[in-house]
Amino acid sequence: MTDSVRELALKCKQAAVQVAELSENDKNALLRAMADELEAQAETVLAANAEDMKAAREKGIGEAMLDRLALDEKRLAGVADALRFVASLPDPVGEVTESHTSDKGFEIQRVRVPLGIIGMIYEARPNVTADAAALCLKAGNGVILRGGKEAVRSNTAIAACLRKALRDAGLDEHAVTLMEDLSREAMMEMMQLNDILDLLIPRGGEGLIRFVNENARVPVIKHYKGVCHLYVDASADLDKALDILVDGKTTRPAACNSLENLLVSKDVAETFLPRAVEALRKRGVEIVADEASRKIVPDLAEATEEDYATEFLALKIAVRVVDDVDAAIAHIRQYGSDHTEVIAAEDESVANRFVHALRAAVVMINASSRFSDGGELGLGAEIGISTTRLHAYGPMGAEALTIERFVLRGHGEVRHAESKAA
Amino acid sequence: MTDSVRELALKCKQAAVQVAELSENDKNALLRAMADELEAQAETVLAANAEDMKAAREKGIGEAMLDRLALDEKRLAGVADALRFVASLPDPVGEVTESHTSDKGFEIQRVRVPLGIIGMIYEARPNVTADAAALCLKAGNGVILRGGKEAVRSNTAIAACLRKALRDAGLDEHAVTLMEDLSREAMMEMMQLNDILDLLIPRGGEGLIRFVNENARVPVIKHYKGVCHLYVDASADLDKALDILVDGKTTRPAACNSLENLLVSKDVAETFLPRAVEALRKRGVEIVADEASRKIVPDLAEATEEDYATEFLALKIAVRVVDDVDAAIAHIRQYGSDHTEVIAAEDESVANRFVHALRAAVVMINASSRFSDGGELGLGAEIGISTTRLHAYGPMGAEALTIERFVLRGHGEVRHAESKAA
Structure with a gap:
């Protein structure tokens, strides 16, 4: 019996706790191992992609979409290189963005922590499976990937490589979770899990993004259009x-x-x-x-x-x-x-x-x-572009998959002097 | 005929464009004028509050809520002082949070801009009307205030002072808009205006916050509870x-x-x-x-x-x-x-x-x-506390009512050399 969408998401949440605590070195080693695994399994991934392409052609899918779907050795090497590139980027987690000493004597810092779990909903391109997973993991997050039906075999083969690298590192493979049920109902269920998912990022046409925004209870980062x-x-x-x-x-x-x-x-x-x-x-x-x-x-x-x-x-x-x-x-x-x-x-x-x-x-x-692109603007890589002014605005890199929180280091300070009489 | 909720919101959006462009000095002068106006109209505001209190007592509302609703000269002076305090805080708008020169030669900055329009949905305390308006204006935003029914006369009197100060400064008073229609339907309509409002901040019991989160299409910052x-x-x-x-x-x-x-x-x-x-x-x-x-x-x-x-x-x-x-x-x-x-x-x-x-x-x-409070943690003032990890996490001050965007200053740079042959 397969897991329900909620059960899958709960497993990812559990695994995300582990990913959030990984050191920078361990995360980067993991991303590089994923790249190696993708290259080692190139034949399997390309065979899966060939099946997707065959099915897409039989369905009469247009040339532009076929091109987005297609992988070859060179493109797959590009996907692996992108994973290694994300490994080379600075780690946003743990960054101290502000620090001062209060007049009460304690030290206050603002420190970046992972968001938690990110849901990606995307269309044909199978490279998004690896790219999105890499940026989410780099920022210490778990990720639930819901790709397009056309790319299901390619996405499954790529996700298998990523999960093998997680297992080989002694980690819970559910940190990268690919939705197997690609029905609209399962997508709707995923979009309602606001007690588990922290953010949804839809990537695709304006129709998809509006659909997600209008039906999701999980917060959505929107990239509507570029006029x-x-x-x-x-x-x-x-x-x-x-x-x-x-x-x-x-x-x-x-x-x-x-x-x-x-x-x-x-x-x-x-x-x-x-x-x-x-x-x-x-x-x-x-x-x-x-x-x-x-x-x-x-x-x-x-x-x-x-x-x-x-x-x-x-x-x-x-x-x-x-x-x-x-x-x-x-x-x-x-x-x-x-x-x-x-x-x-x-x-x-x-x-x-x-x-x-x-x-x-x-x-x-x-x-x-x-x-106007994450790479050109100095973010290294890009998981999307936000055109609404909440959380992130414009190209989003790994930093946009974290949030600043407060850490206070004191010496027994209390707010009311009379508490001291305890 | 009164404006529909959408018409009101569109007027606020128009006015918000003006507020977003105000200089730091003009914004601070406006906030101080609002404080002066509140003190000048103390009698009117307190009379309105007395009516709210009378109606609340007749309804048999509990002591704790009556205390939250009550204003007196001292509390009103506190509200005016809070406005002046927000005027004294640093202006987050225009802050350059990052700056570097690209290898292509152009300069890239990340600069804070206002969010746009913020909707506040809150319960009995009439001071929130002034506090929330002050922080929203400080950060260059328009604000739509939807207060509790019990405080309607107090809120109306306070908002009238704030709007008079806007008019006296030659500004569009709709930058501070108080919802007159306090029906559930009007609140539902407000919460659907995701093409106009940029953010909703509900303040009140967990029930109110869940209701807003489950029914709003506008993004919501949630403060569930503190266990x-x-x-x-x-x-x-x-x-x-x-x-x-x-x-x-x-x-x-x-x-x-x-x-x-x-x-x-x-x-x-x-x-x-x-x-x-x-x-x-x-x-x-x-x-x-x-x-x-x-x-x-x-x-x-x-x-x-x-x-x-x-x-x-x-x-x-x-x-x-x-x-x-x-x-x-x-x-x-x-x-x-x-x-x-x-x-x-x-x-x-x-x-x-x-x-x-x-x-x-x-x-x-x-x-x-x-x-764990905006004032104690160095934010100056607080518009709410976010317990979800998107946009803001923990106590939120004026900075949390802005967003960083990119400004690029070049010298004719293009991405592809062949474009130069034009």
Whole structure:
């Protein structure tokens, strides 16, 4: 008989207590052993993946999804290397983030501890099974993985390697728990376990994330979408602005940190827009634009209201001419998704106005939105990007899987003097 | 016609944009003006409170609740002083918590920004109306206040003072919004507004908090209960341990940071327990205990399993003799509520084992649990205590009402060199 979802989660909770107490060295050795095991079992994992691919093709699944699902020797080596890379990152657990002595005489520290157990709900990519487990373990947490049905054989084979490394280290393998029951009912059950799970991180399309958020009783970190803007100010260096535009729109249009909207100050629109249109069109970008832009470049298609709120995830961009930085701010407040916003400006006070007025997770001056990524921002690796302002905001690394608590070291201090008379 | 809950919240969101951009000086001046206004309108506020008290007495509401509801000149002066005290605290908004230069050449900072809008749901105490508004505004947030029905006239009078100060400063008064409709339906509607509210903080009994957590779509910070333990180790200085026990149990038994359980190492139980029982009984504490304790002090009542999991909030304590620190840790993991745990021990390795193994929000060595409070721990003021490990853990001050985001300052950097060819 298989365990119920609650029983599985309770076993993971038990195992997580052990993981929370591991030393930095033991955690890193464990992650490296997992990488070794994945490489040793490459044949088994790739055979499982081949079966997933065969079944997916028979179901008529599209090419983009097949590509996300596919593993080969090189990709699998990449997964193992990612585990070793997480091992090389600093350990957030035990970090003292603040320390002072109270006027009462005791010492107060704020110290990072693991969150506990993290539930990951994700779609096709089997590498997430290893990546997410690695970051959760690095931060001293247990993890419950609920992957997509298409990747079930690949995920099972990868999780078996991770669990073997746990057992070999004398640890409880339930610290990494893969959900076997992939029914919607089992997922719903998992999302209600707020007495066991500390956090849910859904990774996938906006539909999945909304579904999880609307049905979960466990707290959820949400990554809705990236409707990212570039505003080119009157003070911009237009060469830089053009580089940033091309990099942000064309180098990986399906990424959430790619640009979806270009706002141009009316003072430079006549100079900048024709150059921008030429550079984008040369790279196959479809452009829709407002009335003012179309007066400057007449053959542009008309942008609808909806275009400005859409995450195209494709070679398409919506363009608008605005009066100044305040008009750009107003537009972004209305249409932005709090992911990443960029200004190209040489006037520092204008740039600072933009940074100050917008509360997106990442705000940039004169740099490509494509840098909005855990690795590029110095987090080492990334378990997700939060677009809501609770617990974590923007790219999340291992540190975001911990929480600061208080440790107080005293010498018998009491709050009321009369207690001393005891 | 009055606004719907959604309309009210949208007005607050609009006003919150303004508050988020206020300078530190402007925010502090606003808080001081609010304090002045409260004092200027003392007569009106006290008259409103007198009406609340009269209605509450007619309803036959108990003395404890009447005391929480009551205001007089001294208490009102305390509310005004609390506003001025929040004005004197450091501003968390804009704080740079990390800064480094990327190998790509751009500068990356993590900077605190306001959360946005915070919903407070609370019970009888009218001072929460001013206290919560002050901390939310200090951190640059709008606030929607949903107080208890018993305090409606007091809360309305206090909120009117706060809103007058906002208007006088030329600001949108909706930044502080008091819910007028106190029906359960309106509260349910408020709790669903996850596209407008960023956080809900319920303050009150465990029933209220569970109700909010189970019905809200907006993220909730939970303060369930404080089942706090003192473990007296074999290495303890028993004089200090006795002081800590008496202070923790008897100085304010209704507070969540008071002790509910005493665990004593078997090696010192014969010496310590008789002294503990005498000191506690002298102060009117009812003691229930396990078999081993009752062998040492025979006239103790028997503790039930339920006693160990109960937050008594009264002069009652459950006692148990344990083998050693590991047995104490196991007991606390089973019965604790992750609020505050204390060890009395002179052996540093034992004390560190206790701190390392337990993940409560506050863990203390040789000090009274009653120091587990935002003011005592150096936060200045406290909007609540979180007993769940997301966003904030333990006492929460103004900083916990902000979130760190990323600001990147570049010079035209792009991620892919070919974008430069634009």
